[in-house]
Amino acid sequence: MTFPSCAGPNNVQTLEPTVESPAESPPPLSSASPLAEVHPEFAAIYEAHNRHVFYLALRLLGDQSQAEDATHDVFLKAYRNLNRFRGDADIRTWLYRITLNHCSNLRQSWHARNVHAQSDESVFENASGTVDSPFRVLEISELGGRIQKSLDSLPAEYRLLLLLVADEEMSYDQIAELTQQTADAVRGKLHRARKAFGAAFKKTA
Amino acid sequence: MNPQSQRLRSDSAQSNLSSTKSASLVHEFQSAEDLVRADAAATQVPAVIEQRLAQSISQEPSAAPKPWWKRLLGT
Structure with missing residues (x-):
């Protein structure tokens, strides 16, 4: 997976993922590969x-x-x-x-x-985050920790759906099959998952 | 040049510099998926996993060939 960065307007760096297809053309193996x-x-x-x-x-x-x-x-x-x-x-x-x-x-x-505690999914139904607002990150080195914290605060299903949909090779149908539900259900839950993640991520700043 | 205006220009230049400095450190992601993708791209897989896997696979018994009737039936 490659994610080249390019400078966007106002010196805000926008990271845009590119599509790759490792399944079709795996990178050449080095002779040192054990x-x-x-x-x-x-x-x-x-x-x-x-x-x-x-x-x-x-x-x-x-x-x-x-x-x-x-x-x-x-x-x-x-x-x-x-x-x-x-x-x-x-x-x-x-x-x-x-x-x-x-x-x-x-x-x-x-x-x-x-x-011993159970997370209450209803809390996330009413998360105040908006799906459209961009995420701004100052330190890329802290990104992993903040993402982990945010994901950990979500219900397991939301966490999983966000991780799967971030893989651009996975279609909604494939995610639906993996998580044993319909593609429409995946879309609906993803909307709520994004919202809950947005709210949780902002709290980690 | 008026020293007052010179100081103003210097302040303004200083302010531009600091705003460029802080803005250049801001990374913007349009969605949660983009954020996760950037994190995935920045995550390195430790080489030790491949070494362990190679060692484990080399110790696996080689698979016995399928009997002829299974190959014929395609099962």
């Missing part, structure tokens, strides 16, 4: 999707070392079950499904031990 020496075909899959899987795991779990373990485990599961992947789904969607199941299991066991 995975390519063991399994070149699987190394190409890893190369094309590892950033997306790692980022999803990182923001769902909120912990760097847990995300590292999860990414390793997700790709190992994918390797073991590669012959079961029938190609009727996009490989990114398949990897995301493994990631969601894995992270969900981890979070459930962690929450069972550590969390």
